[in-house]
Amino acid sequence: MARYLRQRLTGSLPVIFGVSVLVFLMLHLVPGDPVMVLLGEHSAADTAALDRLRQTLGLNDPLPVQYGRFVWRALHGDLGRSIRLNLPITELVLQALKPTAILAVAAMAVAVAGGVLLGVIAAVHRGQLMDNVAMFLGLVGVSMPGFWLGSLLIFVFSVQLGWFPATGQGGLNRLVLPTLALALAPLAVLARLVRSSMLEVYRQPYVTTARAKGLTERVVVYHHALRNALVPVVTLAGLEFGRLLAGAFVIETVFSRVGLGRLAITGILNKDFPVVQGVALLVALIYAGINLLVDLSYAYLDPRVRYG
C-alpha cells in the first residue's frame, strides 16, 4: 500500500509539472500584454511607463527565466503577486479555495446521493412509469446548462419566493441554490450510469443465488447488487468531480460567490498571468488527488482489488 502510494505520488509530479508548463506557455503565447491592460489608455500615451512597469513586474525577462522564477518561488510556497490587484496569490487562492471546496463537495454529495437513488429506483422499476420519470429527469439534468439553471433558480427561489439569497457565500441558505445548479448535471449522468450498471449486475449469477437463498429484495438490491454496481460509478464520479470544478467556474459567476473559478476567469480576462498559474496549479493538484482517491476506493468496494 505504502509503495503503491509512493509510486502514484511520484507519477503525479510530471502531470503537475506538465500542466504548469502548458498553462504558462498558453498565457504567454496568446497575444496581449497584461501591462497594457493595466495601463489601459495610458499604455500608448506613455511608453516609458509601460516599460518601467514591465521591468518592475519582471515581464521583460526571457520566458524560461520567468518560468524558472515561478517554479522556484512556487516550491517555496510563494506564487507571486497578482498584477492587477497587487495582492499575494497564495492568499487569494487560499481564500477562494474554501468556498469552492464547500460548493464542490456539497454538489458532489447531492449528485451522488441523488444519482444513486434515482438510478436504483429506475433499475428496480425497469420499464415502468418510475423508470421513465427518473430517466426523463436525468435527461433534463444533462441537457440544462448550469448558468441557465442558476438564473432560473435565482428567479424562482430568490426573487419570486424569497426563500434563499441570490449571492454570496457563508451559511447554509446561501449554499442551497448554487449547489442545486451545480449538482443537477452530474446527478443526471450518475443516475443513468447507476441504472445501467445495476441492470447488468442483476443478470449476474450471484444475484440469482442471493434471491434463491430467500433474501429479501431490499438486501439483494442494496447489499449485493448495488455495491458491485458502484465500481464504475465511482470512476465516473471522480471524472464528474473534475467537470464539476469546471462547472463551478460558471456557477460562481452567476451567484457572485467567491471561488477559484471566478478568480481564474477574472485573471484570464485581464491577462493576470500569476493568478491563472496559481489557480491552474492548485486545480491540477486537486485532480491528481481525486484520481488517487478514486483508485484507492476500488479496494474498499471490491475486495478482489489489492494494492501491494
Next chain:
Amino acid sequence: MSGRVRLAAVTLLALALVLPSGSPTLAQAPRTGGTLVYGIRQEPSTTDPHGSAAAVAQRVVAAMYDSLVFMTPRGQFLPWLAESWQVTPDAKVYTFKLRRDVKFHDGTPFNAAAVKFSLDRIIDPATKSTSAIAALGPYDHTDVVDDFTARVHFKDSYAPFLYAASTPYLGIVSPTAVKKWGVDFIKHPVGSGPFKFDSMVPADNITMVRNPEYHWPPKGFFTNTGPAYLDKIVVKTIPETSTRIATLENGETNAIEPVPEKNVAALARDKRYRVLKAPYPGAPRLVFLNVKKFPTDDLAVRRAVLYAFNQEQMVRTLLFSVHTPAKTPLTPASVGYDKSLASMYPYDPEKAKSLLEEAGWRAGADGIRVKGGRRLVLDEFIIGNIGLDEPAQFLQGQLRDVGMQVEIKSMARAAWYEGINKGDHNLVPLFYIYADPDLLRGLYHTGNIPFNWSHVSDAGLDRDLEEAYKTPALSKRIPIYKRVQAKVMDLALALPLYNEFNLVGIRTEVKGMVFDPTAYPLFYDVWIEKK
C-alpha cells in the same frame, strides 16, 4: 494625461429623477443609520488611490479619501482639503493653503507634509501607479512652505492640474499608514474621507464604515456637513447582469450599477425602484477613423462615414432610447461642449454616396465600392462581449447601404490594445470619461500617437491643444477647445455614436445619492428612509 479619470457631470436630470415624480416633495430630514449595499458589475481593483487603479475603483476610493479641491459638475472648483489656492500665470506653480482641523482615520494629522508625501509617492516606481501618475502630468516636486501651505511645482505649464487634483486619483493618503504597511497598504488603506475601510474579500466585496469625526466635506456642494448618514457601505461585485437585478428586487442590494438599457423602463415603472441617470462627460461613444491607413486615409471616405450613419435610429433600436444620439467630439455634459457642431453631419446617405462617387469610388458587382482595383473595406477592431458587438454590427449595416464593407475583428482586450496601438485598424470604438476638455489633447495631439487612435498629425490642432494646456483660466481655454472640436469634425477624425449615461438603479428608500463630475456616485449624502 489622465486616462480614465472619470469626472463628470452630475446632472440636473439625475437630481430630478431622484425626486418622487408627481406630487411636490416634502423635505425630509435625513436619517442616520443603515447600510448601503451597492452591487456593481466590475470589481473595484484597489483601495489605494495611487495604485494601478481601474476607473471602477474610484467609487470606493472617493468614499475613503479626500482631495485638495472639489470640482462640481459645472466645472466650478470648491475648497476641500485646501481652503484656498493660487496658480502662477504660466500654470507651473500651484500654492495650496490647507485646512488645519483634518485627521486621517488612523489619527495622523493632515498637513502639507502629507500632501508632499502623497504626490511624491505617486511618482515612485514602487507604487506602480498608472492613472494617478498620468493625472500628475509634468510633476516636478512639492515644497512644504509651512505646516499648512504646500507648493506644487511642475516642469512645464499644466493648466488641467486643478481638475486632476480634484479627482480621487490624487486623494491624500496617511503617510503613517503607508510607511507602516508598505505594499500591504492596499489591505489597510487609510485616508481622511467620510468612510473608513472595514474589510475586503477580493472578488467579492469591500466594506466601509462611517468616519465619526468627519466634518470637512467640500464647501457648498453637499447638504451634509458632519459625519456621513450611513453606518456602512458594502460595495459588492456581481458580474452577472440578471443576478445583479435579482438582488435589487429581493433586497440583497439596495443600489446597483449599471442597469442594462433594456431593464431601465421596467425598473422605472415599478414604484419600488428608481433609475438615476448621470450623463458622462468627455468623449461620447465614438469610433475613430484611422487617417494613416487605407481607405480611411481618404477624407471623402471619412466624411461619407459620418453622413451615412444614423445615430437616432441606433439609439432607438439598440439602446431603448435610454442614451442620446451624439454628433460632437464632446458630450453635452462636458465643459467646452459646442452645440453648433451637432448639425455639421446630418444623416444623409445620398450625400455620402455622392462624396464617394466624386472621389472615384465606384460600386462593384457586389455593391461594395472599388477604386484603383482596391475594395472599400474598413477593419473595425473591437473587444468581444463587452457591448461593442451590436453597435459595430449596426455600423456595418449602415455603411453597407452606401457601398462600404465593415469587417468586424473581435478580440480579447489585451490583443485589442496591441492591434490598435500598432495602427492596424481603420475603425476603433472608444469611450473616454474625463471632465476636463484637455482630454482632446490625449485623443488628437501628434505627441499622443498611438493613443491618438485616429493617428492624426495636424500642426494647427497640436498648436491649439498645447496653448490650451498652458492657459490657466478655463474661460480662456474653452474658445480654443471649440476651435479644436470644429477641426476634428472637419477632418472627420471620429464618428460620434451616442452620449452615454451612468445608470444606477436604487430602491426608493435610498435617498440623497448624487454624482461627481464623472457621473460616479457619491455616498456622503446618502441616507436610508425607514419603512
